[in-house]
Amino acid sequence: MNSAAPDTDDTHSIAAALTGLTEWLQAHPLRYVIEWVIGIDHVRYLLLPWDERLSSEAFCHTLAGALFAQQCAGSDMPFSMYELRFAPLSFGQPRLAALIPSEVVAELIAVARRHGCRSRQITPALGVVWDSLPARVKNDTGMLALVEGQRMLRVAYNGGQIISLSVQPYSNERKPAIPAGVTYLFPSRDMTLSTSGKLAPALAPDDDPRFAYALCGVF
Structure with a gap:
């Protein structure tokens, strides 16, 4: 894609x-x-x-x-x-x-x-x-998932380079909400994802996801 x-x-x-x-x-x-x-x-x-x-x-x-x-x-x-x-x-x-x-x-x-x-x-x-990710992804293969509202942007990378992107519907009600293969999630809401894959402290369901940009230290 x-x-x-x-x-x-x-x-x-x-x-x-x-x-x-x-x-x-x-x-x-x-x-x-x-x-x-x-x-x-x-x-x-x-x-x-x-x-x-x-x-x-x-x-x-x-x-x-x-x-x-x-x-x-x-x-x-x-x-x-x-x-x-x-x-x-x-x-x-x-x-x-x-x-x-x-x-x-x-x-x-x-x-x-x-x-x-x-x-x-x-x-x-x-x-x-x-x-905010270069040091983490430069030698790896994986996927970054960016979640906003009812959309998820899936970004596949290899050796620190983006190789594909796609947008798909997202819902907290769907199980699993986060697809397999995700190595980094932003903002972090999925409690099952390893700590190393979360780019900010996990947000509660009623937290404003916009705060995640400051929490992950991107500014």
């Missing part, structure tokens, strides 16, 4: 998700620097196969566009309405591309500006979590 995408039946508006932050910023009228983390719902991923030309961002854009047309036929948004973020290039390996809707990026920047804040960076959740 060379791509991973959210379901296409929900809108890309994140206004509802920003309500709590907006209220907090209104109550604390100070200037802040905001680092945004974009979850599974708002990002598509494409895995660009190795090519010596992957060092060229223009070539990466062209290849991503071709893969998008091939793998995301019937998408509710055209390729031109996404902003692309590319993972660092590793010789002989696929290169990960994250596609974030331009309207999402614009809305985050606008929210920050309205409250006198600056957006330092806008990063997909996978990138934030993956960047």
Whole structure:
């Protein structure tokens, strides 16, 4: 699987998700620097196969566009309405591309500006979590599972390099909720997973999973 995408039946508006932050910023009228983390719902991923030309961002854009047309036929948004973020290039390996809707990026920047804040960076959740793992995965083969709401992003890796991605439905009611073969889970809710596979202290069912980013030390 060379791509991973959210379901296409929900809108890309994140206004509802920003309500709590907006209220907090209104109550604390100070200037802040905001680092945004974009979850599974708002990002598509494409895995660009190795090519010596992957060092060229223009070539990466062209290849991503071709893969998008091939793998995301019937998408509710055209390729031109996404902003692309590319993972660092590793010789002989696929290169990960994250596609974030331009309207999402614009809305985050606008929210920050309205409250006198600056957006330092806008990063997909996978990138934030993956960047905390290099020392653990560089010589291993396994799978990272990123859970958000009713979705799970499964990321297979080998020798510290991502080799495939896929999105699947997730439910705590399904047994087993976490598929076999998962070596790292984020956020950590499954009590049966070994401690070494949890990237943060296990969350209780009613805990806000957004706290997990701070708990796993990715900032």
